[in-house]
Amino acid sequence: MTTDVGLQKVKEVLKTGSEPHLMTGDQYKESLRDGRRVIDSKGQPVEDVTSHPQLARAVDNIAALFDMQFEPDTRDAFTYLDPADGERYAIGWQIPTEKEHLRRKLEALRLSTLKTFGIFGRPPDYGSMMALGFLAVNDKIERENPEFAQNVRDFIKLSRAHNLMSTDLIPDVQADRRIPASEKPGRLRAVEERPDGIVLYGAKPCGSIGSISHFFTLSTALSPGLDEAACLWGVLPANIEGLTLVLREPVTDPNAEWEDHPLDSRGEEIDNLLLFDNVFLPREYLVSFKNKELLGLYHESGVVGFWHILARLAVRAEIFVGVAQTIVDVLGTGRIPSVRDSVSEIIKYAAILKAGIIAAVEQAEVWNGVTVPNLEYVTPVRLYSIEQYPRIMHLLRDLCGQGMVSRWPKALWEHPEIGKKLDEFMPGTGVTAREKNRVFNLVWDLACSSHAARVAMFENTNATPRAFVSEELYQHYDREAACRLIRDYLDINPERVVI
Ligand SMILES: Cc1cc2nc3c(=O)[nH]c(=O)nc-3n(C[C@H](O)[C@H](O)[C@H](O)COP(=O)(O)OP(=O)(O)OC[C@H]3O[C@@H](n4cnc5c(N)ncnc54)[C@H](O)[C@@H]3O)c2cc1C
Structure with missing residues (x-):
């Protein structure tokens, strides 16, 4: 993968730490200051997601999970040493080639759930799940285009190398069901094709935790009936130019005290609407395009x-x-x-x-x-x-x-x-x-x-x-x-x- 769209800040941050492929909580926080465009539920731009009242406590919670990659008691659950290069990586991005790998992922998941009481459905160890799902159906992607199948493998490698946190974007925005899927005004679609990528316009709903993640994994696996230009699978950096993340109204009080609200005081997983205003997505980030066979998969x-x-x-x-x-x-x-x-x-x-x-x-x-x-x-x-x-x-x-x-x-x-x-x-x-x-x-x-x-x-x-x-x-x-x-x-x- 040659592109580094969405990765510059993460790369910069990783250079400052002791592990080349793992971020501490502080590094994770710094990595989010990457120019992403976020609008809060009052319509105000969010200058820094790590200190915004709607997001700060959730960021702290997730940062604590990143820190657990370094703590002696939890390091071996959250990370693994790759015998091929002797380097340490996040367990979530290990490709499970045997059952034991799944068991190890379960242990990390158990610890992260106990830490957050499971109120974050998209913790860092979830981030690889959809990309691993892409890999699991890579024969079908390969049949469409071997280049895209390689993009899946490359994205997993890249995410593993950079300790990325990603989340899913699957359904389409709700709109009058009488309008055929292929004509819905908000459907995410390519409005221009270039040799090195496509230009996207439209929207995607619900990307939970997306405003404090690095990437989204995007698919139209739930959308039968779309037109070719909207048949899209890929990966998307949260700070890509032209993308706006809109936060829903919060359901926790940012000033809640621990004694009164033992869970709410630790923040919430904010869901985001994504608005695409002519977003250029590099071809390396595409996993499928115009392929109606993958709709419904x-x-x-x-x-x-x-x-x-x-x-x-x-x-x-x-x-x-x-x-x-x-x-x-x-x-x-x-x-x-x-x-x-x-x-x-x-x-x-x-x-x-x-x-x-x-x-x-x-x-x-x-x-x-x-x-x-x-x-x-x-x-x-x-x-x-x-x-x-x-x-x-x-x-x-x-x-x-x-x-x-x-x-x-x-x-x-x-x-x-x-x-x-x-x-x-x-x-x-x-x-x-x-x-x-x-x-x-x-x-x-x-x-x-x-x-x-x-x-x-x-x-x-x-x-x-x-x-x-x-x-x-x-x-x-x-x-x-x-x-x-x-x-x-x-x-x-x-x-x-x-x-
Ligand atoms: C809190 C929350 C967080 C979410 N986070 C994410 C996320 O991070 N990433 C992501 O990709 N998605 C996320 N989702 C979206 C979720 O995947 C969709 O809401 C779900 O797939 C249903 O699609 P829809 O909302 O478009 O429902 P609609 O299609 O509008 O349907 C509305 C309701 O009608 C019924 N219905 C519609 N179609 C059918 C059918 N074929 N069979 C049976 N019943 C049907 C169901 O009761 C359904 O809930 C989230 C949703 C919620 C509520």
């Missing part, structure tokens, strides 16, 4: 990403178990059978998700040299995880009873008269009243607040909603042997008529 190209999404939720589910038991413990409700039943239901959720992840790795398949988790486990368990999520949130709230509204901010605990009464009247089981209050504050942020609603929307929708996943399951789950068994047993026509 979501199930296959998303294979590694879906697994990451489910695995993060599996770790969150373990957290939910811990939260549920803590609520029960501090309220002293553990002897009530229906309370125990609710906790058991959350444990069941966590165990099923974990089992699905382990099975998907144990029965992994190799596609184009990439060991990919088995979708026969990932898809149904992901469907289950989405369906049950609202129920789990309900159970957490239900276990709290009045606790969700009898929560008092720090200012009241420190009020000379009110604070004393709160302390006196509401002691917890084995904890003080104020400690019990902190548990409810956590549950509020996890299951009740606007932020909780955004995260729930993310879990439900970020990799397509329930109905879509259910349809994928119907289309792709192999049940031929089971059907044959039934037909043989009943001695009916062994050939299915598939409608």
